[in-house]
Amino acid sequence: MNNWNYDSTNDIYYQLGLIYCVDPATTTYEELAIYVPGSYLNGIKNTNGTYTCSLNNTNKVNNYTVKTAPIVMPINTPGYSAQTAVTKYSSNGITDYTNSGFVYVYAGCRGRDNGDNYSGGAPWGVTDLKAAVTYLKFNKDVMPGDTESIFTFGHSGGGAQSALMGATGDSELYNSYLESIGAAMVDKEGNNISNSICGAMCWCPITSLDYADGAYEWNMGQYATIGTRTNTTWTSSLSDDLSTAFASYINQLGLKSSNGTLLTLNQSSTGIYTSGTYYNYLLSVIEESLNNYLNDTNFQDTSYKTAQSYINSLNSDEQWITYDNITNTAKIISIEAFVTHCKSAQKSVGAFDSLDKSAAENNLFGNDNNEYLHFDTVMSELLTNNSNKYSNYSDYNSQYATSYANDLNALDSLNNTIQYRVNMYNPMYYLSDYYNGSGSSNVAKYWRISTGIDQTDTALTVETNLYLALKECTSVESVIFQTVWGQGHTTAERTGTSTENFINWVNTCLNS
Numbered sequence: 001m002n003n004w005n006y007d008s009t010n011d012i013y014y015q016l017g018l019i020y021c022v023d024p025a026t027t028t029y030e031e032l033a034i035y036v037p038g039s040y041l042n043g044i045k046n047t048n049g050t051y052t053c054s055l056n057n058t059n060k061v062n063n064y065t066v067k068t069a070p071i072v073m074p075i076n077t078p079g080y081s082a083q084t085a086v087t088k089y090s091s092n093g094i095t096d097y098t099n100s101g102f103v104y105v106y107a108g109c110r111g112r113d114n115g116d117n118y119s120g121g122a123p124w125g126v127t128d129l130k131a132a133v134t135y136l137k138f139n140k141d142v143m144p145g146d147t148e149s150i151f152t153f154g155h156s157g158g159g160a161q162s163a164l165m166g167a168t169g170d171s172e173l174y175n176s177y178l179e180s181i182g183a184a185m186v187d188k189e190g191n192n193i194s195n196s197i198c199g200a201m202c203w204c205p206i207t208s209l210d211y212a213d214g215a216y217e218w219n220m221g222q223y224a225t226i227g228t229r230t231n232t233t234w235t236s237s238l239s240d241d242l243s244t245a246f247a248s249y250i251n252q253l254g255l256k257s258s259n260g261t262l263l264t265l266n267q268s269s270t271g272i273y274t275s276g277t278y279y280n281y282l283l284s285v286i287e288e289s290l291n292n293y294l295n296d297t298n299f300q301d302t303s304y305k306t307a308q309s310y311i312n313s314l315n316s317d318e319q320w321i322t323y324d325n326i327t328n329t330a331k332i333i334s335i336e337a338f339v340t341h342c343k344s345a346q347k348s349v350g351a352f353d354s355l356d357k358s359a360a361e362n363n364l365f366g367n368d369n370n371e372y373l374h375f376d377t378v379m380s381e382l383l384t385n386n387s388n389k390y391s392n393y394s395d396y397n398s399q400y401a402t403s404y405a406n407d408l409n410a411l412d413s414l415n416n417t418i419q420y421r422v423n424m425y426n427p428m429y430y431l432s433d434y435y436n437g438s439g440s441s442n443v444a445k446y447w448r449i450s451t452g453i454d455q456t457d458t459a460l461t462v463e464t465n466l467y468l469a470l471k472e473c474t475s476v477e478s479v480i481f482q483t484v485w486g487q488g489h490t491t492a493e494r495t496g497t498s499t500e501n502f503i504n505w506v507n508t509c510l511n512s
Helices: 124-138 157-167 172-180 212-219 234-253 277-296 307-314 335-342 360-364 377-385 399-407 418-424 460-471 498-509
Strands: 005-007 012-019 031-037 041-045 051-055 071-075 103-107 150-155 199-203 321-324 329-332 446-452 478-484
Touching (some): 071 124, 071 157, 124 150, 124 157, 150 498, 157 199, 212 234, 212 377, 212 460, 277 335, 277 478, 329 335
Parallel strands (some): 446 478
Antiparallel strands (some): 005 012, 321 329
């Protein structure tokens, strides 16, 4: 508390370069910076220009005090990349939070790549972020902010790791990894320190990687007929098999709608398992997104002038949307029609665990010996069990089955399997009774999930399933889910900015 710096222009006390574990693998990443509203501290300037501070328990900012202020932690890790620790002070992107009375903590963390002297990939990014959380809680007596009100927020791979921070609180799977870097596991009295958080904001989370390949084919790939899905390629057959495997997974997952209806998929005459309550529910999510857009938009301010003209533009080549002008609501004839016009598959079959191991997620599950490894057990089983069928295609290579099977036996530096690590990086593993990890963690109370419905980076099922699983979790007090019409892979919001809406959401959660 005698080493603070002060930005008088923005009234922010800050510290950089705080190493948050005893035995860091790399201080390039395992350091954090903290930014505190000036009103929360009493500072006395030292002779070297720094400040010695004590907590000011009287002042308030936005009804928060120094001990009730939420702590917000950004996770800027697209594609599960690393988040480099801050080395130079700047208030850019921070004042919105400190002016709102929040304590802002920017914690570096490792990404999917290995370094010269340290391991990367899963689960090191989330492990590092957990260590940052327990560092804050270890120092809670002098720490500005409420360490029981920590909120993470991120987009894409950052949204995924924010979801993991929310879903994996105190999971024993992480203990050996945390111990290996000397994370704070117990407080000064020897009591266990929780690494759970209060809330998670997730924009377009690229997660649930165990069935992400199948989800991509069921949601988008089955409607494509070019590239790796051309019917003369063996991967077109693999696409169909992945779609079927995903349907089987959904039918075992036990998801329910808000009225308690079990959501399942049925075989259908057109498409692969394109009927049933789950199909209807996902179609309703798409329609809700469009209808929200119709209600949010003042079409007089657009080139269309009316909602009907906008719908006509969407139906320019075929009528796949019906519109009721009186109620200002629309209906979509099928998921296939939506995908064809708005969300066509852009990734090849094996969207996340690619056949040549070139995907970012292959890098994520690499180990110290191999930067890129296969990790999808479903694809591995299909390649093994259906090799005779795939071999009927001239472009098939039987070495694919061998490559997947061999990689799935690889161990990381702590001698854990790839499946162990996939479970660690799957929020559904902790939320659904389908998985052995259900109930083994302390799940965050508050959630907000927002996605651009047009994004082709992952299937719409990913965010939807996460939302449905969270709704069934008894420890979750609130979960907000929205898909934003006309937006892609971005910090999607129906109105306003992502920063404003995140701040308002945190305030709502804490009733401030």
